[in-house]
Amino acid sequence: MSFEIDAHTYNDLNIFQNHKSDFSVYDLFKNCKTIYGRQKVQEMMRKPSNDFQFLNERKNAIAYLRKQHIKLDIEDSQIDLILHYLKHGKGKLRGNLVDALVVYLKNKFNETQDYYVVKIGLGNLLLLLNSxxxxxxxxxxxxxxxxxxxxxxxxxxxxAQLPIDKSYYISKKTKLNFLxxxxxxxxxxxxxSLKLLYELFDVLYEIDALQTIADTVVQRELTLPEYLNNTTNPNIIIEGLYHPAISSAVKNNLTINHQNHLTFLSGSNMAGKSSLLKSIGIAIYxxxxxxxxxxxxxxxxxFNGLITTINIADNVQNGLSHYLSEVMRVKYLLNLLIEKQKIFVILDELFKGTNSKDASEATGLVVDGxxxxxxxxxxxSSHITELTERFKNQNISLMHMEHLMESDKPIFTYQLKKGVTxxxxxxxxxxxxxxxxxxSFAEKASLNN
Incomplete structure (x- = not known):
């Protein structure tokens, strides 16, 4: 069973660059030695998994590289020269002595562009094969x-499958004779040979990507997750969670288990609810x-999937209002829960696109379900705190983002606390x-006119 995540969730969490934010999660891991390593990171990020063995093997590889740094002797400029040579359709040389000598003599005093491409490209390729x-x-x-x-x-x-003698790549040769x-x-x-080389490059790009991710653990003070296998019910412990885009971010702890698999989050505007929800979503992703x-x-x-609804808008093209877009999003989610099961769901201020009475009834219905x-x-998350009385005797965790009042002014601690705002x-x-x-001034101005 594959892991389910949709474009809406990718955008909500700013996984990749979009017009709504300068920050992207991808930016944390993109500082590879090669552009193709960066592409490999993107490829990894577009393929989340629910395979316990796969996830552990990648995590273990990153943990090893964090301690045993691999010096990958590869650069963009070198790869560019090699790829240009391999794709160069002109100036192919023949392997016999006579033809090799003729071409060499022609280029000895007036080297052609084709011969230069072969000489430089092949020299760099052998260096890469050696490393x-x-x-x-x-x-x-x-x-x-x-x-x-x-x-x-x-x-x-x-x-080993390349049709060249081992002696050419077990030692560093910077120059080759004409033959x-x-x-x-x-x-x-x-x-x-080209097929073998492109497969080899792909392996090197993956190592480049993994080493960059491992370096980021140290540079950004991240941590590698521990996975629980064969657990029917959700079980999550996160300590010191923060949003990676926020400088000096306040850290929070979160525990989810079979006794509180649903968290109802309240809090005033500007208290940090949306940032917390994005932090949780990013960590799960x-x-x-x-x-x-x-x-x-x-x-x-x-889990088998991650679905968020943090930013939702009217769908003018399909004639959907904000509220109907929210309803359709919940419908999509429910069908996914039926099909995939075991989904991590984040919903921010659900049903804010309708009147307070309908929003309250709809939120209560969905939360109960x-x-x-x-x-x-x-x-x-929701501002409809009057619903919390009906949730008290259920397996629902009531949490809020704290704010304090000092000298009649709000102070935001950005701390996740038990209870309801x-x-x-x-x-x-x-x-x-x-x-x-x-x-009042506007009213007076209208009367004066």
């Missing part, structure tokens, strides 16, 4: 985790691609911005 061969040997140790061992074996096998240059070029720029998470510690059940779906986890501060901002006086 790759040495890398494969370094990954053969007993303590090397499974995924890195597999990559090391793949490197060695792919190089060696012709012999190697004659067997490298053919379809079978990163855990399901085997990446480090922005927290001090995380232990989690493996979700509370009975024990194998999934739900976090639902009772005192709203909406009118504080109305009076603080002199809205009543401005209304």
């Amino acid at each position: 790759s061969y040495l890398l494969s040997i370094s990954l053969e140790t007993l303590e090397t985790p499974t995924r890195l061992k597999e990559l090391g074996i793949a490197i060695k096998k792919l190089i 060696d240059l012709s012999k190697i070029d004659a067997v490298i720029r053919v379809s079978k 990163l855990a399901h691609i085997g990446f480090p998470v922005p927290a001090l510690r995380m232990q989690t059940t493996i 979700f509370s009975k779906i024990k194998n999934s986890a739900f976090i639902i 009772k005192d709203g501060i909406g009118m504080y901002f109305i009076h603080n911005e002199n809205i009543p006086k401005l209304l």
Whole structure:
């Protein structure tokens, strides 16, 4: 069963760059040595998984590379020269002495562009094969985790299948004589060899990506998640959770288990509800691609999907109002719960697109229903705190984002606390911005006209 995540959730959590935010989660992990390593990171991030073994193997590879840094002898400029050579359709050399000598003499005093491309490209390729061969040997140790061992074996096998003598890549050769240059070029720029080389490059890009992710653990003070296998009900412990886009972010703790698989979150505007919800969503997402998470510690059940509704708008193209868009989103979610089960769900201020009475009834109905779906986890934020009385005797955790009043001014701690927010501060901002006086002035101005 595949892991389910949709475009809406990717946008809600700013996983990749979009027009709504300068920040993206991808930005945390993109500082690879090569552009193709960055593409590999994106590829990994677009394929979340619910496979316990797969996630653990990737996590273990990253943990190993965090301590045993691999010096990957590869640069964008080198790859560009090699790829340009491999794709260069002109100037193919022949491997016999006579033809090689003729071409060499023609280029000795007036070197053509084609011959230069072959000479430089092939020289860089042999250097890359040498460093790759040495890398494969370094990954053969007993303590090397499974995924890195597999990559090391793949490197060695792919190089061994190339139709060139081992002596060309076990030592660093910076220059080739004219005959060696012709012999190697004659067997490298053919379809079978090209296929092997592109497969080899892909392995190197993955190692580049994994090493970059491992470096990010240290640079960003992230942590690698622990996975719980074969657990029917959700079980999550996150300590020191924070949003990676917020400088000096306040850290929070979160526990979800079979006794409180649904969290009803309240809090005033500006108290940090949406940032917290995004932090949780990002952590759950990163855990399901085997990446480090922005927290001090995380232990989690493996889910079959992650669905969020944090930012939702009218769908003008399909003629849907904001409220109907919310209803359709819940319908989509319910069908997914029926099909996939074990989904992590985040809903921010559900049904805010309708009147307060309908919003209250609809929110109560949905929360009651979700509370009975024990194998999934739900976090639902809402301003409709009067509903909390009916939730007290259910397996629902009532939490709020704290704010304090000091000298009649709100102070936001951005801390997640037990219980429900009772005192709203909406009118504080109305009076603080002199809205009543401005209304009076506007009324007088209209009468004067």
